[in-house]
Amino acid sequence: xxxxxxxxxxxxxxxGEIDYYSYIVKKYTTSIYRYIERKLFKKDEAxxxxxxxxxSFYKAIEKFDEKRPIKPYLFQIVQNELKMYYRSKKPTTxxxxxxxxxxxxxxxxxxxxxxSHLNQVERNIFQYISKGYSYEEIEKLxxxxxxxxxxxxxxxxxxxxSAYADKK
Amino acid sequence: xxxxxxKIIKKIYRMEAGKTIGQIxxxxxxxxxxxLSSLFIFSVIxxxxxxxxxxxxxxxxxxxxxxxxxxxxxxxxxxxxELPLPLIYILIGLSxxxxxxxxIVIINSNKIKNKLVSIYKFWLK
Numbered sequence: 001x002x003x004x005x006x007x008x009x010x011x012x013x014x015x016g017e018i019d020y021y022s023y024i025v026k027k028y029t030t031s032i033y034r035y036i037e038r039k040l041f042k043k044d045e046a047x048x049x050x051x052x053x054x055x056s057f058y059k060a061i062e063k064f065d066e067k068r069p070i071k072p073y074l075f076q077i078v079q080n081e082l083k084m085y086y087r088s089k090k091p092t093t094x095x096x097x098x099x100x101x102x103x104x105x106x107x108x109x110x111x112x113x114x115x116s117h118l119n120q121v122e123r124n125i126f127q128y129i130s131k132g133y134s135y136e137e138i139e140k141l142x143x144x145x146x147x148x149x150x151x152x153x154x155x156x157x158x159x160x161x162s163a164y165a166d167k168k
Numbered sequence: 169x170x171x172x173x174x175k176i177i178k179k180i181y182r183m184e185a186g187k188t189i190g191q192i193x194x195x196x197x198x199x200x201x202x203x204l205s206s207l208f209i210f211s212v213i214x215x216x217x218x219x220x221x222x223x224x225x226x227x228x229x230x231x232x233x234x235x236x237x238x239x240x241x242x243x244x245x246x247x248x249x250e251l252p253l254p255l256i257y258i259l260i261g262l263s264x265x266x267x268x269x270x271x272i273v274i275i276n277s278n279k280i281k282n283k284l285v286s287i288y289k290f291w292l293k
Binding site: 015016017018019021022025026029030033047050051054055058 | 169172175177179180181184278279280281282283287290
C-alpha cells in the first residue's frame with residue numbers, strides 16, 4: 001500500500017474501489033482534527049466537523065482533479081466548514097421579538113436633540129420602538145415591509161450613534 | 169482517533185451503499201419501463217397496420233423478381249405513408265432513450281461492480 005500515491009488512490013476511488021478512501025481518512029484525520037480542535041476547543045464539535053470535511057471531500061471526489069494535491073483541498077473544505085460553523089453559532093433575533101436598541105445608552109430616545117437628526121419616517125419608527133412596539137406591529141401601522149423597517153432602524157441607529165459620538 | 173476514523177469510514181460506506189442501491193434500482197426500473205413502453209407502442213403500431221391491412225402491400229414479395237422490382241419502390245412509399253407517424257416518433261424517442269440508458273449502464277457497470285464488492289467486503293469484515 002505504501003507504494004500507492006494520493007493520485008493512484010483517487011483514481012481507484014473514482015473507479016468505484018471505495019475501500020481505498022480509508023487510506024485517505026487515516027492519512028489526514030490527525031492533522032485536520034488537530035487544526036479544527038485548536039480553532040474550537042470543543043472535542044464533540046471537532047469530531048462532527050472532521051466527519052463533515054471527509055464526507056464533503058468524498059462527495060466532491062468525482063470532480064476532483066487527481067493531479068492536484070489533496071491536503072490543500074481538504075483544508076479549503078475545513079475553512080468552509082469552520083465558516084459555516086461560526087455562522088450557525090452567531091446569535092439571531094426572532095422577527096416577532098420586541099425590539100430593544102443594541103446600545104443601552106440609546107434605550108430611551110425621548111431627547112428631541114437626538115431625534116432631530118432623523119427624518120420624519122425614522123423618527124416615527126423610533127417613537128414606536130420606544131413605546132415597545134414590535135417590527136410586526138410597526139409593519140401593520142406604517143404599511144411597510146419588515147425588511148424596510150429594519151433597514152430604516154439600522155440607518156437611524158447609525159445616525160444617532162454618530163450624533164452621540166460627536167456630542168461626547 | 170481510531171474511533172473517529174472508523175466512524176467516518178462507516179458513514180461513507182452507509183452513504184455510498186444507499187446511493188449505489190438507489191442508482192441500481194432507478195437504472196433497472198427505468199430500463200424495464202422503457203422496454204415495456206417501447207414494446208407496447210410497437211404492438212399498437214403493428215395492430216394499427218394490421219387493421220389498415222397495410223402489410224398486404226408487401227404481398228407482391230411472393231411473386232417473381234420482375235414484379236418485385238417494379239412494385240417495390242411504390243409499395244414501400246405507400247406503406248410508409250400509412251404508418252401512424254406520431255406513434256413512430258414516440259417509438260424512436262423511446263428507443264434512443266433506451267440506447268442512451270444502456271450505454272450509461274454499460275459504462276458505469278465496472279464502477280458499480282467495484283463499489284458493490286467494496287461494500288460487501290466492508291459489511292462482511
